[in-house]
Amino acid sequence: MNKILNYLLSGFFVYIVVVACSDSPESAPEPDRKPVITILGDNPVTVALNSEYIDAGATASDSEEGDITNRIVVVNSVNTSELGTYTVTYTVENNIGQSATEVRTVNVVNNSAPVITLEGPSIVTVPLGEPYVEFGATAYDAEDGDISANIVIDSSGVDTSVVGNYYVYYNVKDSSGIAAQEVTRDVVVTSTELF
Numbered sequence: 289m290n291k292i293l294n295y296l297l298s299g300f301f302v303y304i305v306v307v308a309c310s311d312s313p314e315s316a317p318e319p320d321r322k323p324v325i326t327i328l329g330d331n332p333v334t335v336a337l338n339s340e341y342i343d344a345g346a347t348a349s350d351s352e353e354g355d356i357t358n359r360i361v362v363v364n365s366v367n368t369s370e371l372g373t374y375t376v377t378y379t380v381e382n383n384i385g386q387s388a389t390e391v392r393t394v395n396v397v398n399n400s401a402p403v404i405t406l407e408g409p410s411i412v413t414v415p416l417g418e419p420y421v422e423f424g425a426t427a428y429d430a431e432d433g434d435i436s437a438n439i440v441i442d443s444s445g446v447d448t449s450v451v452g453n454y455y456v457y458y459n460v461k462d463s464s465g466i467a468a469q470e471v472t473r474d475v476v477v478t479s480t481e482l483f
């Protein structure tokens with residue numbers, strides 16, 4: 289009996305919440321929603337003084353209009369020749385004039401970026417069906433020294449069961465959060481057929 293009462297009460301409660309939360313009880317059309325910007329890469333991001341700042345960009349979508357990334361307007365104030373904190377501002381507007389804005393913070397610091405060096409050849413040929421064997425890489429940072437152990441190797445795109453050209457990506461950051469320029473290795477999977 290208590291169970292049934294509880295059940296009825298909880299149902300009633302849910303009903304009250306639903307009614308209280310819905311500002312348009314009659315099935316009015318969903319209001320057109322604002323676009324949404326998604327910043328790619330780190331935010332905030334730390335870059336070395338006098339280095340080249342390459343912005344990782346952003347994407348924009350609108351629930352009614354889909355992908356509107358190509359309409360993003362970027363204002364990039366980053367000056368890597370001067371220490372400081374800068375911003376990259378992304379703004380997008382949808383077809384009915386609703387806009388969205390996101391801001392990335394970029395810290396330019398007096399600290400150098402690490403450098404990645406590949407071990408082994410930069411182009412590796414793998415016979416179809418054979419495993420890809422990783423040669424590895426080393427990373428050196430002027431402030432931190434050898435940070436090879438921190439390299440993140442992404443070979444997830446390599447499929448040696450299909451003939452083709454693939455890439456392995458090598459990335460590392462120093463203790464200040466400064467990323468090395470990404471290094472790639474080309475993996476060529478070739479057919480073993482003989483003619």
Ligand SMILES: [Ca+2]
Pocket residue numbers: 320321322323350351352353382
């Ligand atoms: Ca919309």
Ligand SMILES: [Ca+2]
Pocket residue numbers: 399400401402429430431432462463464466
């Ligand atoms: Ca460093």
